[in-house]
Amino acid sequence: MTGFTLLLLGCAKDPHTGKNLPAAKAEVATLHPNNNTFTIDSSYFSNETKEIKSYYKNKNYNTLWANESDRKTLLLCIAAAKQDGLQPNDYNYDALAAFEKNKRLSAKESMAYDLLLTQSFYKLALHLFKGKTEATGVYEDWALQQKKLDINPLLEEALNNHTVDKIMDRCRPPHKVYESLRKSLVYLNSLPDDSNLEKIVIEESVKENDSLPQVALIKKRLTYWKDLEGSDSITCVYDTKAIEAVKKFQKRHGFYPDGVVGKKTAEALNISLEERKKQVIVNLERWRWFTHDFGQSAVIINIPDYTLALINNNDTIATHKVVVGKPDRPTPVLDSKMNYLVINPTWTVPPTILKKDLTPKAKADLNYFAENNMRIFDKENNEVLPEEWNPKLADTYRYVQNPGNSNALGNIKFNYYNRFSVYLHDTNHREMFSRPQRALSSGCIRVQNPLELAEKILSKEDSEWNTDKLNEMIAEGETEKIYLKNTNNVHQLYWTAWMDKNGLQFRSDIYNLDKVLYQKLRN
Incomplete structure (x- = not known):
């Protein structure tokens, strides 16, 4: 040259x-x-x-x-x-x-x-x-x-x-989710302007065969997002094809796919193309924060999706539903390593629950301690009887719930180092896993079918570990720690958008974290 x-x-x-x-x-x-x-x-x-x-x-x-x-x-x-x-x-x-x-x-x-x-x-x-x-x-x-x-x-x-x-x-980032987000942004940028689409306003849920003006607006939104075939006529009747399209839309947004357009589904349908672009952009940034190497064996929790994946050599070998922290008691995002499991754990009440739950309930009724199988200890580690408990000194005591079926941690706890004192655990409220939106805890993560998770983690330590052996230990009622020799990384993460074989996926920003990050990115 x-x-x-x-x-x-x-x-x-x-x-x-x-x-x-x-x-x-x-x-x-x-x-x-x-x-x-x-x-x-x-x-x-x-x-x-x-x-x-x-x-x-x-x-x-x-x-x-x-x-x-x-x-x-x-x-x-x-x-x-x-x-x-x-x-x-x-x-x-x-x-x-x-x-x-x-x-x-x-x-x-x-x-x-x-x-x-x-x-x-x-x-x-x-x-x-x-x-x-x-x-x-x-x-x-x-x-x-x-x-x-x-x-x-x-x-x-x-x-x-x-x-x-x-x-x-x-x-x-080498992760599939990051690449899917890049593809999502390209796809969203290829879509036509949506500013001419009217907002959907509903007073009551829209159900099968309803004939309402809002149904035409719903169909237009579904057609725009390609959940409903564009060749279908836009009528005001909520017919079978529209219901199936809504179910598809609901699945893509983490809702229970009942085909009924309630306020939550309508709100999601009303979210603009520009807002969805911003959602993808902030999730791209978050994935750049996340470690490039999750580790050979890792537990990865996506907080807004209420799911846990157990990863081995980059392959997902198991998934579990989880319950995460409420918006006012959010589950923190962190990286750590699991160090031990506890069978028949005791539960020491953390400060937030002490202040917001235990103290007001115990003040109202001292039977709270007996009903919850809970013991009280003073600063010198002397046990205090419930009738001797002084509510004015409530935050100076230590409160320990004994093992058992009523224990807040259930039958097993997965511990890992972190400055927030959070962990994975079983629960005595297993009915919560049937809910589609599961931001219900005080910060720790409750996992469905925890013994199955424990078996997969422990079997790498010793092939003799199985659920039968764990159930035997639980039946004995003794609190026992099982220390881990092999590394099991824990990643509690937060992402609200991605793309998979079922198309664009969006989840509710349960802790309202997207907006503040987008503003930082554009400053």
Whole structure:
């Protein structure tokens, strides 16, 4: 490839100050895109990051982006960041495109261009790898593993092998859900404007054979989202095809698929295309926060979906319904490792439940302690009789519920280290698993069929473990800890959108976390 001459245009800006670069009309540099470079004055890096300074120093402060293909590939990668819910101009797209378009730049402008390319590479790689924002800067009760990325070796590989695009792909989360979210955003961007669709307002639930004006609006929404075939006539009769379409829509949104359009289903139907795009964008960011490696064996909980998946070698070997924290007592997001199981656990009442539940109920009726098989201990660990309990000192006591069928933790508890003192456990309220919306606990996670989960975890420790053996231990009534030797990671996560074989999936933002994150992303 032939070289081209770079002459000053007088319009470039210094990447540090944002001010126009000084004119130097006599200054001319020749750049051969394939192999020729020139040296940048080391003082030009005084305000740069340690990593960028180090990289250029190791290259004797020579320019890095002489290869035209590398530059254009980076521009394409920045443009493609839209599919990740990111904004190309956060990575200087317009400025870089203007530089690339001009074939007559001064040496100073060429230096500015080279450094801006490097800065943009670093920023995009970092954001794809760990997110534009930090979880702890958005949510107080998120405790995820800190992700670190050494970008210099990636830049070296990208420039040496001319694989900028492949390096950016490697920075993205490798998870199927993340890729499905990227596809979701592409799909949503392909849909027509929906602003002409009227909102559905219902006073009473719409049921089979109802003939109402709202039914036509429901059908139009279902047709827009392709749950109802577009060839079907839009009438005001709630017929069989419409009911089946509503069931499909309800399944995609985590509702019980009864085919009845109540207020919850109507609210979901009314959510606009723009709001759904925002929902996908914030979930893309969350997945960039999540660890790239869940571990060989892991328990993964999706809080808004009320589900737990047991993962082994990246394959899902079991799924369980779960109950999670109420909106005013949310289950925290965290990464941890399971360290032991407890058969016939006791339950020590945590501060929130003590304040909001136990104290007012015990004040009203001291039989509360006997009815709940609960013992009271003072600071010196002396047992206090219920009739001696002083409600004014309620928060100075320790309250322990004995093992048994009425125990809040049920027959088994799965423990893992975390600063929130939450864990997985059985429950004495198993009827809750029949509900579609299960944000009902005080923060800990209740799991359905916990002995099946325990058997799969324990069988990796010793093949002799099975549900019969666990049931025998439960029947004995003794509290017993089973410590784990093998690593079982625990990931309590939060995502409200994805795409699978059944199409776009959305879940209710039960803790109202989406809006605040979207605002952070667009600031």
